Amino acid sequence: MGAGPGDPELITVKGARLLKQADYVLSTGSLVPRELFDGISAEVEDSKGLDIDQIVDRLATAARTGRRVVRVHTGDPAIFGAVQEQRARLHALGIPTATVPGVTSALAAAAALDAELTLPGLTQTVVFSRTAGRTPMPPAESLAALAALGNSTLCLYLSASLTDKVARELVAGGRSPDTPVAVVQYASMAHKQRILRCTLATLADEVRAARIRAQAMLLVGPAVDPHNKERVGEFDSRLYARDFSHRFRKAADTTHGSTPRTPRGRCFEPAATLEPGHE
Known part of the structure; x- marks a missing residue:
C-alpha cells in the first residue's frame, strides 16, 4: 500500500x-x-x-x-x-498480494509548485527516472538519452546528492543550461517542505548551498518555469476551447458569435463521470 x-x-x-x-x-x-x-x-x-x-x-x-x-x-x-x-x-510461497496506490512524490512536488507538468504546446511527456548511483541505469535510459526527449518534464528521484552529475549529463544530452529546475524537499510535509528554484547551470551550487542531500525531488523542464502562471492563453488546452466539440459539449460557431444549442431529440447527458481527455 x-x-x-x-x-x-x-x-x-x-x-x-x-x-x-x-x-x-x-x-x-x-x-x-x-x-x-x-x-x-x-x-x-x-x-x-x-x-x-x-x-x-x-x-x-x-x-x-x-x-x-x-x-x-x-x-x-x-x-x-x-x-x-x-x-x-x-x-x-503461495501467498497472494494486492496493491493499493498512493500519491508519488513527483506529483506532490508538482502540487507544491502549483504547476502542471504537461502544458499543451510545450510538452505532453513526463518521465519518472533517476540518475545512476549504486543502482545502475540501463544504457538507453541514461540522463543524456532522456534529455533528448524534447521539452519533456523529467521527475528525478533519488538524485539530490548527485546534482553535479545530473546537470552535466542533461546538458551533454542537449538540454540548455538555462533549463528551469525545481527542487522540492519533503514535498507535502508541513513545516519541513522546502522549494528551491534554479537552472541546470546553477543546480549543483544551489543545492549544496541549501544543504539538500536527501528526500528531495528534482523536476526539470520548461513546464516548471514559475513564469508560466503569467502567460494567459499561451498553454490553453483544446478541451475548454469554444470552437472544440466533444461528446459532452457542442462547439460554438465563433464565426458569427452564436452560442450552441442542444439539437432536439439528442441527449448530451454524460454517460460516465469521467471528464474527457484533451484530444
Missing part, C-alpha cells in the same frame, strides 16, 4: 480503511507519517532495519496465521517502491 509523500492527509480513503482493518502492519518507516497509525489496533513494525528475507518472513508468517496484513510503503509502490522482490517471493 502506498502511504503517499508524507502528508498524512494524502493517504487514499481505501488505504486508511485497510489500516483500520489490519491486524499486522509492516511499515518502511522513514517518511511514512506516524499519524497514520494513531488509533489503529494492529501491531505495527518498522522494516528499515530488515533485509528482504526477514521482511518476507514476517509478512508470510502473519498471513499464514490468518491475520490481515498491510505492507506500507512511502509514495506509490509502483514507482521506485522495491516491491517486486517482495511480491515475487510471497507468490512463490
